[in-house]
Amino acid sequence: MGEPVKGRVESSLPGLRGIVADDKDQEHAVVTREGPTKGDAEIDQLYAEAEDKRLSKTSLLLDVLNISNVLTDGVSAMVDDSFNKCFTSTRPEPWNWNIYLFPIWVVGVVIRYLVLFPIRLMLLLIGFNTLIAVFLLVDLALMPSKRKMALQRKLVQWMCSAWVAAWHGVIRYHGPKPTPGKNRIWVSNHTSMIDYVVLCSYSPFAVIMQLHHGWIAFLQKRILSSLGCLWFNRTEVNDRAVVAARMKEHVNKEDAIPLLIFPEGTCVNNEYTVMFKRGAFDIGATVCPIAIKYNKIFVDAFWNSRREAFGKHLFRLMTSWALVCDVYFLEPQSIQQGESPQEFAGRVQAMIAKYANLRIVPWDGYLKYYNLGEKNPGLIEKRRRVLADVLRAYLGKTGAAPSTMELATEGKAALDGLQRNEEGLKGTSSVGRATEKKDQ
Numbered sequence: 001m002g003e004p005v006k007g008r009v010e011s012s013l014p015g016l017r018g019i020v021a022d023d024k025d026q027e028h029a030v031v032t033r034e035g036p037t038k039g040d041a042e043i044d045q046l047y048a049e050a051e052d053k054r055l056s057k058t059s060l061l062l063d064v065l066n067i068s069n070v071l072t073d074g075v076s077a078m079v080d081d082s083f084n085k086c087f088t089s090t091r092p093e094p095w096n097w098n099i100y101l102f103p104i105w106v107v108g109v110v111i112r113y114l115v116l117f118p119i120r121l122m123l124l125l126i127g128f129n130t131l132i133a134v135f136l137l138v139d140l141a142l143m144p145s146k147r148k149m150a151l152q153r154k155l156v157q158w159m160c161s162a163w164v165a166a167w168h169g170v171i172r173y174h175g176p177k178p179t180p181g182k183n184r185i186w187v188s189n190h191t192s193m194i195d196y197v198v199l200c201s202y203s204p205f206a207v208i209m210q211l212h213h214g215w216i217a218f219l220q221k222r223i224l225s226s227l228g229c230l231w232f233n234r235t236e237v238n239d240r241a242v243v244a245a246r247m248k249e250h251v252n253k254e255d256a257i258p259l260l261i262f263p264e265g266t267c268v269n270n271e272y273t274v275m276f277k278r279g280a281f282d283i284g285a286t287v288c289p290i291a292i293k294y295n296k297i298f299v300d301a302f303w304n305s306r307r308e309a310f311g312k313h314l315f316r317l318m319t320s321w322a323l324v325c326d327v328y329f330l331e332p333q334s335i336q337q338g339e340s341p342q343e344f345a346g347r348v349q350a351m352i353a354k355y356a357n358l359r360i361v362p363w364d365g366y367l368k369y370y371n372l373g374e375k376n377p378g379l380i381e382k383r384r385r386v387l388a389d390v391l392r393a394y395l396g397k398t399g400a401a402p403s404t405m406e407l408a409t410e411g412k413a414a415l416d417g418l419q420r421n422e423e424g425l426k427g428t429s430s431v432g433r434a435t436e437k438k439d440q
Contacts, residue, residue: 083363086272089307090300108321116168117319124166124318131159135223146255152226153204153257159223160201163194167323171198175329178203178258178288184332185251185280188290189352190262191270192303193310194317195292198325205260206250208232208243216310227257244279251285260290263345266365269302270294273358274365276349282341288332289348291355295324328355 096105135155142148164171178186186205188195193216196207204227211220211231220231228250232243250256263276270293281287294301299320303313317323330351335344353360 083361083367086268086274086361086363087266087304087306087368088269089302089304090269090271090296092300112319112321120166120168120318124162127162127165128159131155131162132223135159139226149227149255149257156204156223156227157200157202160197163197164201164323167194167317168321169198169201169323169325171201171323171325171327173202173327173329178205178329180256180258182254182256183251183285184258184288185247185283185285186258186260186288186290187263187276187280187348187352188260189270189273189292189356189358190264190267191292191294192267192301192313194301194303194323195262196260198292198327199260199290202327204257206230206257207260207262208247209262228259247279248283251283263349264365266368267303267305268365269300269304270296270356271358272361273349273353273356274361274363276345278341278345281335281345281348284335286332286334287344287348289330289351291328291330291352293326293328293356295326298322298324301325330355 096102135152138148138151138155142151188199193209196205196209199205206228207224208230209220209232211217220229225231230243230246230250247259247261250259261280263278263280264274265277266274268274299317299322301317301323303310308316333344333348333351335341339347349360352358
């Protein structure tokens with residue numbers, strides 16, 4: 001890679017080689033990747049050679065006593081933690097730890113679970129199921145027309161309002177209300193699937209979202225698809241190409257329902273924002289940013305899909321005191337002359353992060369679903385073979401394994417040499433010479 005671009009700093013974190021960050025604003029850095037990428041076969045070969053070089057030592061015990069590999073793994077763990085903390089739920093701090101607070105806490109639990117929850121559930125079932133029945137009746141009875149579309153939009157808005165009422169939602173909307181228009185697209189940070197419900201209770205949107213299973217899939221395919229919503233499977237590359245084409249077609253319609261996209265591609269805990277995908281930023285449309293900020297004083301609205309089902313997530317919301325949220329509709333943005341789609345995405349992300357008080361991190365949210373062992377099992381197998389070859393070299397070219405006494409003697413010599421030598425280098429050399437003499 002060549003010299004870094006002026007005004008940028010090259011990242012030195014493991015896993016981010018070849019990435020440069022815009023240094024104009026350290027808090028909201030725009031991260032881009034430069035230069036050609038290597039193929040899987042070339043990466044596998046380079047990795048195997050690096051492992052072979054790292055493990056090829058003159059003594060097994062010296063390699064065991066070397067802590068550099070441990071430090072490297074420790075640094076990698078810290079970097080990995082900087083990614084995982086974007087998807088960590090906030091645990092409420094206990095406040096019922098003394099004799100006079102505990103009874104108040106018990107009263108609150110009784111009210112939330114035995115009084116508020118049954119009332120909310122009953123109202124939700126009556127209102128939501130009635131609206132679904134009316135929606136299906138309208139869908140079957142009326143022919144496609146602008147009147148039918150307007151009625152369906154209003155029914156979807158009432159459905160979402162029923163859900164917000166079931167959570168005792170206290171939602172404050174800031175900025176102008178979204179209006180349909182050609183060549184416009186709305187983007188927002190993503191915390192949970194309820195983001196769409198919160199926004200649609202104010203103004204209906206068509207949405208591009210991951211296709212789920214169960215009763216959620218029924219709502220997606222039967223109810224929301226009538227609004228022009230698009231669904232995809234993030235593990236299927238073909239789905240992405242089809243969705244991109246349909247997204248451009250939707251945006252270019254005169255009477256299209258406003259299209260909403262969550263460019264992060266996954267739910268983040270509303271404290272950080274991960275890298276924005278550039279799909280919504282390279283179609284030439286005007287981008288309307290939306291910033292959503294949840295107040296966690298009553299409940300954490302983050303949905304950790306790997307730890308809890310969506311039904312459990314909804315139950316947690318319905319048994320809380322209230323869902324408090326601020327929604328900011330920001331000034332529309334267009335790509336500037338000489339600005340790349342990735343830089344445009346970073347600029348919009350910085351706007352959203354500023355209003356929602358989020359920290360920008362240079363991670364791709366897709367890594368949350370990436371498993372090295374499943375995606376590239378050959379790389380794991382190569383590492384095993386390299387380690388096996390190094391162990392055979394340690395045990396001797398003739399195939400005769402050293403005895404336990406010989407290993408103990410070598411270990412004692414290594415430790416004595418390291419203790420006697422203050423610099424730690426002469427002792428290592430003496431152990432190496434002792435080992436060579438013993439092999440001869």
